[in-house]
Amino acid sequence: MTDVALPPSPAVDATAVRAVADGLSRPRKELPPRFFYDEHGSRLFEEITRLPEYYLTRTERTLLARWMPVWVAALKPRALIELGAGSAEKTRIVLDAISAAADSSVYVPVDVSAEFLDESAGRIGRDYPSIQVVPVVADFTDAFALPDGLPAPAMHAFLGSTIGNFAPDDAVALLRRVRERMSGGDRFLMGVDLRKDPAVIEAAYNDAAGVTAAFNRNMLRVVNAQAGADFDVDAWEHRASYNAVDHWIEMHLVALREQVVAVPGAGTFSFTAGETIRTEISAKHDRGSVDAMFAASGLRVDEWTTDDDALYALVLASPVG
Template sequence: MTSFELTRLLPSDHFARALREDVRRGLTAPAKSLPPKWFYDKRGSELFEDITRLPEYYPTRAERAILTARADEIAAATKARTLVELGSGSSEKTRLLLDALGALGTLREYVPVDVSESALREAGRRLAEDYPGLAVHGVLNDFTASLGLPGEVPAPRLVAFLGGTLGNLNPAERSAFLTALRAELSPGDSLLLGTDLVKDPAVLVAAYDDSAGVTAEFDKNLLNVLNRELDAGFDPEAFEHVALWNAEQEWIEMRLRSVRAQRVPVPGVELTVEFAEGEELRTEISAKFRREGVAAELATAGFALRHWWTDPEGRFGLSLAEPVD
């Protein structure tokens, strides 16, 4: 019988406090911006699931293709007894790794780490039904603030950070995150990292500005979150969704562009925010990578790249690295 337990590492007021801090800082800066984690309320999560099925949005399919082809190889290379997944969500893609490690006979425990308690509980319930004998230890935590990996789990550990989420961090944030992760790992542990790759800008922009307008609705949903949580007065129709390729930084930027001059009250943080016509609020960066860049960032943080795989079209990269001194 599968066991499921949940450890909460977030105080009850964590999200309310963090949202207020991000909004005060981001909406009073000369170049307005907010971090993309605030997209993901219930409606935002549903919209993102819709995005992953769009014809223009290739990353999810490309990463799944790599995992399907390489899961057995990953299992053999790591012989992991514990699989830790950062930002686990529904844990659906992870089943490929669970199956491969289970078939190898090494897997004892799965540790999904996510900011959503409902997602952790739902995934835990389904895994309990589908993987008899697997211990599932959910950790409610914001891993971008502190990792909080459980120490008393069977070694070696395989930490999976999939979906290209690393690209939502700027270079300094990526360095800090990878360095902190390296500090929590031991010899024999491994890191499996998903990274979207640099490609034709037209393909990239289409993936973040689909013809059906789903990504535009997803982007504007951030304003609905602010209206609900901070009693703000944003009119989503007063903003248009923009996706563009920043060639110098090699990342996609999503922005909300004000279609008119406007003043928006945000009582929850005692602000009134002014937008000029055409002024933009950056809501996401999504960095794209090259193999040599991934290897260099890993090396700086104390990892050695041991395996590198891509899908047949070379759109997405999956790397397996290990901590080194």
């Protein structure tokens, strides 16, 4: 990185510039997953969830269909707050159970992509007239405000195994923020991808159709749009491999040639051919690691269920203290 910062463009997002500059200034360059999710990136991810190699979404849907009617009937939540809601397609299983158990309720989808969120919230509102939909555009990895006056009890949901995108300390910090929003009668619902044969995991992040590769490279388009950078997207390729020591998949973008990238307001960043930018980790868990993560966050596992092949777990937790 040069010592002289380029003048910022008035069109760029200053927060995005800081995030990009911080990530690219590290000894091992990385970019935060928030940059995956413009409207196009959100649609690419929805396409990924339908791929034959990507077992996570269909397995989670099966577990939700089996357990949501049972758990919701017992808990009777009046509000559903979902972090990283995306298209909210799998969330419909939860909403079906809630609408069957209560005459009226509130759904609060939280997502960073405003256009995608508004579109999905509109569909949910039309399809569930008894549920008030109050979307919140926010990066849920940072502090954000929930709407006032939400009915109780609430179910806080974090589906899609998105917790895997956080290193252990960051995952605990995120879950603590969730815990701070919870009252005694609230519950926390989470999907967790489990540890298994690394070949199965790697196939899910290196699909034959190349959709994940397109999703990964799209991050650079988002960085260009939000931070004013000048990445040549075609000069990078996708790579994903499993780290058996840390129990996570790592996604990288690999430079195909030597290049220099300018970020207005932050300077320039040089890359050698073959150098990588880490764009995502996706940690895989077991019951012990989830219990430890929850205990450090002020949560207690009440229900733990997996599919028959132990690929994936659905967890229901309550606040401690």
